[in-house]
Amino acid sequence: MEVEVRHLRALCAIADTGSLHRAARLLGVAQPSLSTQLRRIEQELGGALFFRERTGCRPTPLGRVVVGRARPLVAEMRSLVAEARAAAAVTGPQLRIGSTASRALAGWLRRLRERPQEPLLQMDVSANALLRMVAEGQLDIAFVHEVEGCPLRIPDELRLRVLVEREPQFVSLPADHPAAARPVVRLADLAADRWMLDPTVDGEWDAVHRVLRAAGLSPRILHGDYQTAAFLVASGEVVTVCQPTSPSRPETAVRRLHGDPLGVRLLLAARTEEYLDAVFPALQDAYWETAEQAPAYREWLTAKGAPLPRGAPPTVVRRT
Structure with missing residues (x-):
């Protein structure tokens, strides 16, 4: 399973309403279906996103990170859909x-x-x-x-x-990563980290593998799209290659790679x-x-x- 925009919309609805029941009504789905969807999203991201309490649901620390990143993406998608519909007319x-x-x-x-x-x-x-x-x-x-x-x-x-x-391609890493304290990051500084790459991007998988091998590194590499990688970088799980125009956020840092190998x-x-x-x-x-x-x-x-x-x-x- 990959985390999609509809999943992000569901997470935002749960956080906004504070209840699976109210979120299901808002989204127009059955509560059991939403509960199942939430469990699958949590399994995909590797941790609980909400505390289930008698009075409702509230985000876990990981949940706050994910929902915080999801909100602008959901808003941007709404804007994109509105623009597309307007263009179609x-x-x-x-x-x-x-x-x-x-x-x-x-x-x-x-x-x-x-x-x-x-x-x-x-x-x-x-x-x-x-x-x-x-x-x-x-x-x-x-x-x-x-x-x-x-x-x-x-x-x-x-x-x-x-x-x-x-x-040049830069690297996105957690803001509290030791290497984030420096403006330029060496690949050796990331030797112990898990990387996430999208194998469907033409050439990226081969290029990153080639650069890592040239540096004498063989880190564990996970598959995932850009959005999933961004979530996991923010939660401290992975590092990933990014465009130099990518913005740093409170939970992440965008840094140059020493020697600009990519x-x-x-x-x-x-x-x-x-x-x-x-x-x-x-x-x-x-x-x-x-x-x-x-x-x-x-x-x-x-x-x-x-x-x-x-x-x-x-x-x-x-x-x-």
Whole structure:
């Protein structure tokens, strides 16, 4: 079982109502069904999330961490659904966008909504799947990341723009981890930790394994999606690879890896140059806006030299 948005919604309802009975009524499900769902979620996350008392339910320490992280995700999903429904009602032209996960998405979509074409978004952890959808005409644009050492299968008919030639990947670890006291973390500092990776992300599993082996490490690696990894990092169970634009939170710390051993290339793909010309500047602005808001990444960029200014000419990938 994987923790899904509906499970997060259920946890928030239990915490808000303080009762399985009232939460079940709010969600429109039977109480026994909600109780069973809660037990499965707790088994998946590895601990009790609520104290069951005669007067109702209250979150355990782990439950407070999970619910605290779940609330903004549930709110964001509600907003996403509302935006999708609004977009579906638009009779004008629509721009079909595919993307892997990125903190720049919100700013990019906000900028694109100011234009005649209403953006519709489809998320996927597989960059290769999104590129195929663009080539087959199911999407107009795809914003994807290519893990270093694991080239994507890019259809010949696609045109590409490079947003960032090499974005370093950072590590997310519990805020009370000894290594979190330093701005730069060595892989050896994480030798005793469990790692969580999503094996469905194209190239990430192979790249991280390769980097860990090169460092002489063979830690225990768990499978899980980004959301599950975030919960378990916050509860002190795992560490995980993350984008440098990821925010630190009270329970977690985002830190640079010494030597920047992991990197990705950020690409925008379309079938025509006209599509790229239309949306690339907005993506470029959104990305650097997000980068400026991420302290660890901003420090890294400063140490390496100023990033490309907004509006700088893009790198065009040409095939020979």
